[in-house]
Amino acid sequence: MILGFISLLLTFGQSYIAKICIPETLSNTMLPCPIKTDTGTAEAGGGHRRKLLTNALIRGNIQHRILAAGSIVSCPLGKGPLISMNGLHQLHIFIFFLAVFHVASGALTMTLGRAKMRRWKEWETETSSIEYEFSNDPSRFRFVHETSFVRRHTNFWNRITILFYFVSFLKQFFSSVCKADYLALRHGFINAHLAPGSKFNFQKYIKRTLEDDFKAVVGISPVLWASAVMVLLLNVNGWEELFWASILPLVIILAIGMKLQAIIARMAIEIQERHVVVQGIPLVQLSDRHFWFKNPQFALFLIHFALFQNAFQITYFFWIWYEFGLKSCFHDNFDFIIARVSVGVGVQFLCSYITLPLYALVSQMGSHMKRSIFDEQTSKALKKWHQAVKKKHEKGTSHASSVHETSPRGSSPASPLRHMQRYRTIGHTRELSNS
Structure with a gap:
């Protein structure tokens, strides 16, 4: 809806925007393609200049700007249009690409997230079996270090901070949520917010929470729009800014996954430090202090930012391919382009299948339960x-x-x-x- 409103505003004001003139020295700076001078004719690589901001083809006399529709923008000598009619048309197409990829990305995110949680449904069903009640009988005493949950997360490397976070970093790729983790977190949540021993369907609750988180990560905000504008402005030839901007979502998603795994491990270590013997399932302590700035929602904001930037990068690639071709001046360093698209696809899969479902589970370990508890x-x-x-x-x-x-x-x-x-x-x- 927001993208459609922006497109409507551009359509309404395109005749006024095309009349805005800027000095020629400004229109020739910070271009995404190199300028090649050939006997008085200034052209951007491959005959194209910045078609999003200045976006006019300069042929022959530099005083004339030939637009896509065939009209000429009259600007004083030494000035040129801020953005041409052709540039506005391409901007409409870019908005359309954003909307299409937004829908496709959202569908992929929910599909992979639910596929990840499908295994959790089997574990939830198992909690109603006689075998589960017998093996986790509250009257049964066990040594803490013999329980599966504590044994999985308490090892010699936990004493060394660097090794602790390195192992937490690797765990998000290999068995990010095992059966012992799920049952321990489920047990802690029910004991903290519901009656102990309640027959509560924790998996359905996490599924509703994932849907609420999905509504947040597919939204838009002025901060995200400002970040997209900065990415376009800093897209200058030779800076390789788009490549480094595509690395940022990967770093954020990996850091969040590492932090969530570290939270689970910390709760297991705290159990070992508090008790020697435990009854039934080890009881984790729920607290906001486990999260960054004591705010579980901050991690969701970072996921939102990373997914938006990642979607923006992939959309930009397909838009450039459609408008200017795969081998245009925008793709001079084609190796960087391949790396950027590969990173974007990897981030989309990693966040949808691992990070977002993991966040939906671990975020329940905060001090307050979410409104998803109610059907x-x-x-x-x-x-x-x-x-x-x-x-x-x-x-x-x-x-x-x-x-x-x-x-x-x-x-x-x-x-x-x-x-x-x-x-x-x-x-x-x-x-x-x-x-």
Whole structure:
């Protein structure tokens, strides 16, 4: 919707934008292609100059700018148009490419994320079996270092910080979430936010959380738009800025994956430091202090930024290919182009299949549970309750009294609160598993 609105604004104001003139010295600076001078005719490599910003073909007399539509922009001597009509047309095409790849990238992200969580569904089903209840009987005592979760994450390299993070870095590629990790995190979440021993479908909850995170990472913000503009402005011939900009999403995604693996390992180490003997499954301690700046949402913002920049890089490559050809001056160093596209595809797969599902799981280890804990029907009930209280308040009734009064439908507005309290009892939490 935002891309369509931008395209509409460009269509409405294109005649005014094309009349903006700038000094010729400015239009010949910071070009993405080298300028070749040939007997008084200045041309960008392959006959093309900056077709997005100045974007005019200069042939013959430098005072004339020949547009794609055949019209001529009249600018004073020594000045040229900021952007031509042909440049605006190409910008429309670029916006279309962005929209198409945005949809394709989003579909791929959700498909790979759900494929990753398919195995977690088997582990969740196993928690209802007799074998699971017997092997994790709360009355059964075990040494902490003998449990699978603690044994997996406590080794000699944990004492050396560099080795600890190096191992955490490698774990995101090899068995990023094993069965012991999933069951330990599930057990800690249920004990912290629900009644111990609840038959809560943790996998469905993580799936709803992943969908909420997906809504965040496919959005747009002024900060992301500003970063895209900076990438285009700094795309200067010889700087290889696009290659280094494509490396940034890879570094961010790898750093987030390493941090999430380190959080799981830290929780296992804390269990070993606190206890020698444990009952049933080791109990992890949920806290925001495990995350950067004590804010789990900061990692989601970084994922959002990395995916946006990665999508922008891949879209830019296909747009240049479509508009100017695969072997145009924009692709002088073709080895860098191949490396940039390969990194983009790798980042998309890595984030969709590993990092984003891992974040959806580990982010539950924060101090506060997410609103995804409630199913869709409960969320609607809470919204209706909130609207009923708001109407009461607008009529002059105090908020405190409106909570205890009867709603217009004959039910108490506070009934959703009692409904929320069911989730903390063993008997009623079974309803969540069927939601």
